Amino acid sequence: MKVLFLSNRVPFPPNDGGTVGVYQALMGLVDLGIAVTFFSLNPSRNYTDINEAKELEKIAHHEIYPIQTDITILGALKNLIQNKSYHISRFYHQSIADKLATLLQKNNYDIIHFDGLQITIYLDTVRRHSQGKCVMRAANVEHKIWESLAQNSTNILKKWYLKTAAQQLKTYELETIKKLDGLITVSIEDKEFFKQSGFNKPIHIAYTGFDITQLPAVTNVENCIYHIGAMDWMPNIEGMRWFMKEVWPIVHSKKTNYILHLAGKNMGEEFYQYHNLNVENHGQVINALDFVANKSTLIVPLFSGSGMRVKTVEAMAMGKTIIGTEMAAQGLPPEVKQYMIIVNSAQEFAEKIIYYANNLDEANSLGQQAKLYATKNFEVKQIAESVVEYYNSIK
Numbered sequence: 001m002k003v004l005f006l007s008n009r010v011p012f013p014p015n016d017g018g019t020v021g022v023y024q025a026l027m028g029l030v031d032l033g034i035a036v037t038f039f040s041l042n043p044s045r046n047y048t049d050i051n052e053a054k055e056l057e058k059i060a061h062h063e064i065y066p067i068q069t070d071i072t073i074l075g076a077l078k079n080l081i082q083n084k085s086y087h088i089s090r091f092y093h094q095s096i097a098d099k100l101a102t103l104l105q106k107n108n109y110d111i112i113h114f115d116g117l118q119i120t121i122y123l124d125t126v127r128r129h130s131q132g133k134c135v136m137r138a139a140n141v142e143h144k145i146w147e148s149l150a151q152n153s154t155n156i157l158k159k160w161y162l163k164t165a166a167q168q169l170k171t172y173e174l175e176t177i178k179k180l181d182g183l184i185t186v187s188i189e190d191k192e193f194f195k196q197s198g199f200n201k202p203i204h205i206a207y208t209g210f211d212i213t214q215l216p217a218v219t220n221v222e223n224c225i226y227h228i229g230a231m232d233w234m235p236n237i238e239g240m241r242w243f244m245k246e247v248w249p250i251v252h253s254k255k256t257n258y259i260l261h262l263a264g265k266n267m268g269e270e271f272y273q274y275h276n277l278n279v280e281n282h283g284q285v286i287n288a289l290d291f292v293a294n295k296s297t298l299i300v301p302l303f304s305g306s307g308m309r310v311k312t313v314e315a316m317a318m319g320k321t322i323i324g325t326e327m328a329a330q331g332l333p334p335e336v337k338q339y340m341i342i343v344n345s346a347q348e349f350a351e352k353i354i355y356y357a358n359n360l361d362e363a364n365s366l367g368q369q370a371k372l373y374a375t376k377n378f379e380v381k382q383i384a385e386s387v388v389e390y391y392n393s394i395k
Helices: 019-030 054-058 073-082 094-106 118-129 142-152 154-179 188-196 236-254 288-293 310-317 334-339 346-358 359-375 378-394
Strands: 002-007 035-043 061-067 112-117 133-138 180-186 204-207 222-230 259-263 279-281 295-300 320-322
Touching: 002 019, 002 094, 002 118, 019 035, 019 054, 019 112, 019 310, 019 378, 035 094, 054 279, 061 094, 094 118, 094 188, 094 320, 112 118, 118 133, 133 154, 133 288, 142 154, 142 236, 180 188, 180 378, 204 378, 222 236, 236 259, 236 346, 259 288, 288 310, 295 310, 295 346, 310 320, 310 334, 310 359, 320 346, 320 359, 346 359
Parallel strands: 002 035, 002 112, 035 061, 112 133, 133 180, 180 204, 222 259, 222 295, 259 279, 295 320
Antiparallel strands: none
16 A cells, blocks of 8 residues: 655644644554655745754655745735635645646556645545545544634633634535545544534544554652643633633642643743742643653633644543543543543633642643553554555545
8 A cells, every 4th residue: 555645734743732633643653664755845834954854864765845834914914805714725735736647647556545625725636636535534623623712712802813814724625535545533522513513434443543652651740730832822812811821720729839840832921920820831742642641630721712632631641630621522422531630710721730749649640541541442553454445445
């Protein structure tokens, strides 16, 4: 089997939920011995120095192209007037389409794997130059995120823009999935949504998991709370603004020795203003798993989003205490909730952080149960094998 793996970003290093998902989908195939060609954009908003991406040495053939994707007011207005999704159109460049066409003309691929909705902007190019089956891995239902952000916005102008952008994205997303031969989701909820939205072919669920061989040694330091995630992703920004305003001051007022560690790429300046509340901001970390290894409790304050919470699964695999809103378990099997603490208010969030920091035996027991469950259900090799089996089933 020959697979052309298309991505709108270079997933090295895999240090947030988005890059972890792409990394595992790609390297899972490579590690199984599948003949994979990696064709990727290298967008300006998430630029990667590929000279430092040692993992590329494992991939026999790869082509990576820089592309300017910075958001501008002029670009946003232009797409509004043309009624096009700016979320998608920013990732298209004719020269890259030409490079892709040349690659397809020289090679016969069985599967063209689109990793994410943005890269499907090149779907028409693929269809013109290849007979391979086109499959997309959907890490989210993209337009749902923007609908949630619009709903939660209190600024009238911003609310109108987000609502309009969400509708444009929805139109593109639902029209695009009908052009595919196969669809992979990372959650049960997303699978059901796409089925109800008109995708009438089999859909495969492939959770984003973890490579057990890559997990570092774990030492849960007492009273060491953490959050890690891409801080240019609006649901993370929204959730952490709320947490820092409503939750952490309560915790700090009662337990001044507790430390909150923040990590994530493109961390906004606003999150560096809490030194007086015992907050340490690490910005983008080189190795996310090493960052997590010596922390005790993951917080997941999310109110919007789609797909699944990758950092929740990683925390389970490392035996951490997990405290979060309902969306901390989104996209995962229902039984996952028994291995985490779900809260419904700022006061309850703060109380649970304090309780489990004071009751370490109970916290460690919950963490070990979570680790056993994750090891059984989210190991990356078995997930990759299920994806290859799905590829082979596509008619």
